[in-house]
Amino acid sequence: MGPSVLFIHPDLGIGGAERLVVDAALALKSHGCQVQIWTAHYDVNHCFSETRDSGIPIRCCGDWLPRSFFGRFLALCAYIRMIFLAFYIVFLSGEQFDVLFCDQVSACIPVFKLARKRKRVLFYCHFPDQLLTRRISLVKKIYRAPIDWLEENTTGMADCIVVNSLFTANIFKETFTTLSHIEPDVLYPSLNVSNFQSCNFDGLAELVPTKRKIVFLSINRYERKKNLNLALESLCTLRDKISLQDWEKVHLILAGGYDERVSENVEYYEELNQLAVKYDISNHVSFLRSFSDKQKLNLLHSCVCILYTPSNEHFGIVPIEAMYMYCPVIAVNSGGPLESVVNNVTGFLCPPTHEAFANAMKKFIKDPSLRTKMGKSGHERVLEKFSFEAFSKQVYHYICKLVD
CATH class of the missing domain: 3.40.50.2000 (Glycogen Phosphorylase B;)
Incomplete structure (x- = not known):
């Protein structure tokens, strides 16, 4: 029996990031690992078929928290939802696992590091979140400053960091200047060709x-x-x-x-x-x-x-x-x-x-x-x-x- 791996993902819908999480879980399952996926949102009618048919346990918690406030503050809400989910897993769920596989939102990593039994964390960086938004006003710059700081510092708390391409690896180094000592490995997404x-x-x-x-x-x-x-x-x-x-x-x-x-x-x-x-x-x-x-x-x-x-x-x-x-x-x-x-x-x-x-x-x-x-x-x-x-x-x- 291989290690037990818990995946944590903000929104298990349909997209490249979601596909990678599902493929990684299937890959580890094929090697004898115990895997499960936790998410803040999961809709069986709006997801990859593998999440329904693979036998991978999927747990959803925190979907009652808002995704935005009047169409704004999307990043803040995503961080709050993931931090809440992390607290629930560590302190209320009773789940036991060896490694956490986290992607997209790194803000939840400190919760697992501060747990009574510290967890080892692999963080998969699809792209720095701070580059996915435009700062077109002073208010937006002020709003994003603490979120950007939190993203960079919590990303650096991971025990292993991988990225999806050489392009993202270079962007990672240019963006997270305080993490210049980290050389992320490239893990290309793949195709589970059985689905094709x-x-x-x-x-x-x-x-x-x-x-x-x-x-x-x-x-x-x-x-x-x-x-x-x-x-x-x-x-x-x-x-x-x-x-x-x-x-x-x-x-x-x-x-x-x-x-x-x-x-x-x-x-x-x-x-x-x-x-x-x-x-x-x-x-x-x-x-x-x-x-x-x-x-x-x-x-x-x-x-x-x-x-x-x-x-x-x-x-x-x-x-x-x-x-x-x-x-x-x-x-x-x-x-x-x-x-x-x-x-x-x-x-x-x-x-x-x-x-x-x-x-x-x-x-x-x-x-x-x-x-x-x-x-x-x-x-x-x-x-x-x-x-x-x-x-x-x-x-x-x-x-x-x-x-x-």
Whole structure:
């Protein structure tokens, strides 16, 4: 029997961070570890299927605490919810475990360090939280100052720190200047390919008109930082670069994680719909919210390529999923995609401009064989560099070092 590991995560929904937590838990379980996940929010109707079907115990506590105050103070509320959850686990739950696996919010780490029996902590840094917000006013700067200080100092209390890419490792060093003595290891997210085995693909008839044979796909949460408007702008620019005959074959699907509790999801979804109307391309665009795993596989199997629009993305699991499904990627040439996508081999890395994206999209229209050639290269790259087996061994190695 391996070590006992408790995972603590702020919101077990659908996103790259949540996917990594679930995959790490499954990886450790496969090595004989006892695993459980604690979270402040868990909705079985809005989560990865693995959390329902894997047999991993999931405990939820503190969801009654507010996520925001009138749409503001999101970071503060997230910290309060995680600290409360940590206090509950340590002092009220009676749970016994060897190692804590914490990600996203480090503010809970001191609670486990101050427990009667101090816990060893692995912290997975997806990206410094203080870089995910804009300080556009003096009030915002004053509000963020203690939160930023708390993030940096509590992160440094972890016994082991890993990050999701070389890009994030460099950002970690530049941002957390008082932690210059720490060299975080890189633990790339991976794919549990067992979740991508499907022989039955239904096609896109429900989303796309039959005559539209050239389908581009975007998969990202409906958040402004994901820059989904770039996909719409690129489609609009593409219209002027190809013949009318080719244009009538083109369609774009914007598929994204969507939570009605999150006002930004609701607002941005409406903004994108209005933008499609403004560009007069709404009849060439389909919007899909909170799709299932089966739908995602069907989308990746059926599209020509995927448009990955965020800039400076910490890592980005979507390009990995796409490449595994033999689907090329057009991505912004910054952040994690620089490490996952090979330019001109598994897809195209472009500046974050609609002109550059449209030119890359045009290549797939003019040369249909690119889809097959780049798709095969992408699949091979995922098997070589981002396999679940390698991820599993690395996670287990870190946990075992902490309990030795």
